[in-house]
Amino acid sequence: MSALSNKxxxxxxxSSGIGYATAVExxxxxxxxxxxxxxxxxxxxxxxxxxxxxxxxxAVECDVTSRSDVDGMVATARxxxxxxxxxxxxxxxxxxxxxxxxxxxxxxQTVDVNINGVLYGVGAVLPEMxxxxxxxxxxxxxxxxxxxxxxxxxxxxxxFAVHALSEGLRQELASSGVRVTTIAPGLVTTELQNAIxxxxxxxxxxxxxxxxxxxxxxxxxxxIIYAMExxxxxxxxxxxxxPTRQEN
Ligand code: NDP
Numbered sequence: 001m002s003a004l005s006n007k008x009x010x011x012x013x014x015s016s017g018i019g020y021a022t023a024v025e026x027x028x029x030x031x032x033x034x035x036x037x038x039x040x041x042x043x044x045x046x047x048x049x050x051x052x053x054x055x056x057x058x059a060v061e062c063d064v065t066s067r068s069d070v071d072g073m074v075a076t077a078r079x080x081x082x083x084x085x086x087x088x089x090x091x092x093x094x095x096x097x098x099x100x101x102x103x104x105x106x107x108x109q110t111v112d113v114n115i116n117g118v119l120y121g122v123g124a125v126l127p128e129m130x131x132x133x134x135x136x137x138x139x140x141x142x143x144x145x146x147x148x149x150x151x152x153x154x155x156x157x158x159x160f161a162v163h164a165l166s167e168g169l170r171q172e173l174a175s176s177g178v179r180v181t182t183i184a185p186g187l188v189t190t191e192l193q194n195a196i197x198x199x200x201x202x203x204x205x206x207x208x209x210x211x212x213x214x215x216x217x218x219x220x221x222x223x224i225i226y227a228m229e230x231x232x233x234x235x236x237x238x239x240x241x242x243p244t245r246q247e248n
Contacts (some may be wrong), residue, residue: 001030002029002030002031002229003228003229003231004026004029004030004031004225004228004229005029005030005031006030006031006032007031007032007085007086007228008031008032008034008077008081008082008083008084008085008086009026009031009032009033009034009084009085009086009087009088009228010034010036010073010074010077010084010086010087010088010121010125011023011026011033011034011035011036011088011090012036012037012062012064012087012088012089012090012091012117012121013036013037013064013090013091013092013140014033014035014036014037014043014046014090015035015037015038015039015042015043015046016037016039016042016190016191017188017190017191017192017217018090018140018185018188018190018217018220018221018224019037019088019090019091020042020046020217021216021217021218021220021221022088022090022217022220022221022224022225023035023046023050023057024046024049024050024053024221025218025221025222025224025225026050026055026225027049027050027051027053027054027055027057028053028054028055029055029225030054030055031055031056032055032056032057032080032081033047033050033055033056033057033058034057034058034060034073034076034077034080034081035047035050035057035058035059035060036060036062036064036073036091037061037062037091038061038062038063040059040061043059043060043061044059046059047059056081058076058077058080058081060073060076060077064091064113064116064117064118064120064121065109065112065113065116065117066120067116067120067123070117070120070121070123070124071120071124073124074121074124074125078128083128083132084125084128084129084135085134085135085136086135086136086137086138086228087121087122087125087135087136087137087138088138088140088224089117089118089121089122089137089138089139089140089162090138090140091113091117092113092114092117092140092142092192093109093110093113093114093192093195094110094155094192094193094195094196095109095110095155095195095196095197096151096152096155096196096198096201097151097154097196097197097198097201098150098151098198098200098201099153099154101198103197103198106154106197107154110154110155110158111154111157111158114155114158114159114161114162115158115161115162115165118139118162118165119165121137122137122165122169125137126178129176129178130173130176130178133176133177133178134177134178134232135177135178135179136178136179136180136181136227136228137166137169137178137179137180137181138180138181138182138183138224138227138228139162139165139166139180139181139182139183140162140183140185140220140224141159141162141163141166141182141183141184142155142159142162142184142185143184143185143186143240143242143246143248144156144159145159145160145161145162145163145182145184146160146163146184146240147248148160149248151198151200151201151204159184162182163182163184163238166180166181166182166238167182167237170235170237177232179232179235179236180235180237181224181227181235181236181237181238181239182237182238182239183220183223183224183227183238183239183241184238184239184240184241185215185219185220185223185240185241185242186214186215186240186241186242186243186246187214187215187242187243187246188214188215188216188217188219188220189214189215189216189217190217193205209245211245212243212245212246213243213244213245214243214246215241215242215243219241220241223239223241226239227239
C-alpha cells in the first residue's frame with residue numbers, strides 16, 4: 001500500500017500539465033484528490049479518471065487569485081475528505097514579455113496567480129496543519145526562480161518569491177512537523193507557453209534546437225510524488241529538474 005493511500009491532497013492547477021499528471025499519479029496511489037482550477041469540465045474528467053485508477057476525487061472550480069474562492073475550496077475539501085494532508089500549490093501562469101512592452105495587466109495577473117494564489121492556499125491550510133502537527137506544503141516554482149532571463153523579469157520575480165516563501169515557511173515550521181518542498185522544473189511541454197503574447201519571446205521558444213527534448217509533465221509529477229512519499233522525518237526541501245539538454 002502506498003504511503004499516500006487515503007491522504008487528502010489538494011492539487012491546484014489540476015486541469016492541465018503538471019497538475020493533471022500529478023493528480024493522476026495520486027489517483028493510482030489511492031489518495032483522496034481535490035482537483036482545483038477554473039476549467040471545471042476538465043476537472044470533472046480528471047476526477048472520473050482518478051476513480052477508475054483506485055483513488056477518490058472531487059473537482060472544485062476555484063480561481064486562486066480570489067481568497068474567498070480558495071477558502072471555500074479548502075472548506076469543501078475538508079467537508080468531503082477530512083483534514084488536508086498535502087497542499088500542492090501548482091497553479092501558475094507565464095505570459096513572458098520584455099519589460100519595454102509594458103504589459104502591465106499581464107504583470108499584475110502573474111503576481112496575483114503565482115504569488116497571491118500560493119499565499120491564499122498556505123493561509124487556508126496552515127493553522128490546521130500546525131494544530132495537527134503534520135502536513136506538507138509543496139510549492140511549484142521554476143528554474144526561473146533561480147535564474148533571471150530576458151523576457152522573464154516578472155515571471156522570474158514571482159518564482160524567486162515562491163522560493164523565498166517556501167524557505168521562510170520551512171524554517172518557521174521546522175519544529176512543527178509540517179514539511180515544505182519547492183519543486184523547480186526546467187522546460188516542460190504543457191499549455192503554459194500559450195499565454196505568451198510578446199512575439200519576441202515566442203521567437204525565442206521557436207529557435208530551440210531541433211534535437212532539444214523538453215520534460216514531460218509526468219517527469220515533474222514523479223519528483224512531486226518522491227517528495228510526498230518520503231518518510232515523515234525526511235523533508236525534501238527542493239528538487240530542481242532540467243531537461244538534460246537545457247543549459248540555463
Ligand atoms: P499549464 O498551463 O498546463 O497549467 C497551469 C494550471 O494552472 C492550469 O491547470 C490552469 O487551470 C491553472 N491556473 C492558471 N490560472 C489559474 C487561476 N487563476 N486559478 C486557478 N488555476 C489557475 O502549465 P504547467 O503545468 O506547465 O504549470 C504548472 C506550474 O508549473 C506553474 O506554476 C508553472 O509556473 C510551473 N512551471 C512550468 C514549467 C514549464 O515549462 N511548463 C517550467 C517551470 C515551472 P485553469 O486555466 O483551468 O484555471
